[in-house]
Amino acid sequence: MMTSRVRIGFLPLGGILDRYLTQGFLRVFAISLLWSTALFVVVEFFDIIGSLIATDVSIWTIVRYFFYKAPIAISRVIAFATLFSTLFSLGMLARAQEVIAMRSSGISVQRIALPLLILSLVVCLGTFFWNETLVPIFTRQAQMIYKNEIKKRQQKSLYGTADIWMRGDGSFVNVDNFDATTHTLRGVTVFLLDRDFSLRGLIEIPVAKWNGLGWKTEKATEWRIMKDGKVMSEKDTAAVPITDSPEDLKLLALGAEEFTFFDLQKMIADMRNKGMDATRYEVDLQSKLALPMISCLVVLIAIPFALKKQMSGSMALSFGIAGLIAFGYWVLAAFCLSLGKSAALPPWVSAWVPNAVFLMIGLFFFTAEE
Secondary structure (H helix, E strand, O other): OHHHHHHHHOOOOOOHHHHHHHHHHHHHHHHHHHHHHHHHHHHHHHHHHHHHHHHOOOHHHHHHHHHHHHHHHHHHHHHHHHHHHHHHHHHHHHHOOHHHHHHHOOOOHHHHHHHHHHHHHHHHHHHHHHHHHHHHHHHHHHHHHHHHHHOOOOOOOOOOOEEEEEEEOOEEEEEEEEEOOOOEEEEEEEEEEOOOOOEEEEEEEEEEEEOOOOEEOOOEEEEEEOOOOOEEEEEEOOOOOOOOOHHHHHHHOOOHHHOOHHHHHHHHHHHHHOOOOOHHHHHHHHHHHHHHHHHHHHHHHHHHHHOOHHHOOOHHHHHHHHHHHHHHHHHHHHHHHHHHHOOOOOHHHHHHHHHHHHHHHHHHHHHHOO
């Protein structure tokens, strides 16, 4: 009898039990992903409804905007959908005493949960590739619609807060870096043009800061190209010919989700070569690797809760537990990422500490479950 129980405890993958658990999980996952994405879109709609009314945009523009927002919406809610699906699908089995029947046959909790853990790993990998393919393209298009058609801003930024190009009055302006936290421009170069667009000079401004009314600098160098071809330079404190406020530049800047991992890596290397601080982008780079892994970690935590009969089978209870776990991760991740972007923690530490904490919690409850 004991030999039979041990043999059953080490069931090979792909059997009837695994298919049964997988099908139950995927049914709930598809539905939960759909309604959680819809909820995200509704929240987003009410967040920008003021801008939609103020600019009187067309219905077609709104439809196009939310169509292009769909991939990033799915990316942001897929971990919650995975968590809720684990709680609810296993909870229903526990409520119907099917888990008791499995365990009485000698199948361990860890073996019961194995197909769900494998599925969560597939979700993690899928999320990473989803974020690297569809999300940057669609999000950039959504942002263009929002900036150009909803907020009525002319697109000026090429690479986010680094290497910004803008057109001024008789000039073009290039900014090496815009620090959205301190409202500081670094490496400003103003190319002064004649009416025939020939270069008549340029102004180099190492640092310019926003004082509430405009961009001011304490030191600038103006280079003038004379008619005989000679170049003359003089120190100057001329006003920076940029009319956009920090809030305008934030609107124009590209977010980290609009870059692929390798694009962001290249931008960081370019900033380092120019001697600029890329800490914030290094944190975003590490986050692109760390955040997709959360689906697997929350499944580890969810399984012990789902198998408790007194806490299983209720959609409302599953939703509540999923919400608490997701909120806990969000608070911890937001805190650590803010420390990383302020250089209080190394970028890789700030991105991976929340995952490490949840991994330890998940392994503790998962291995302790009997």
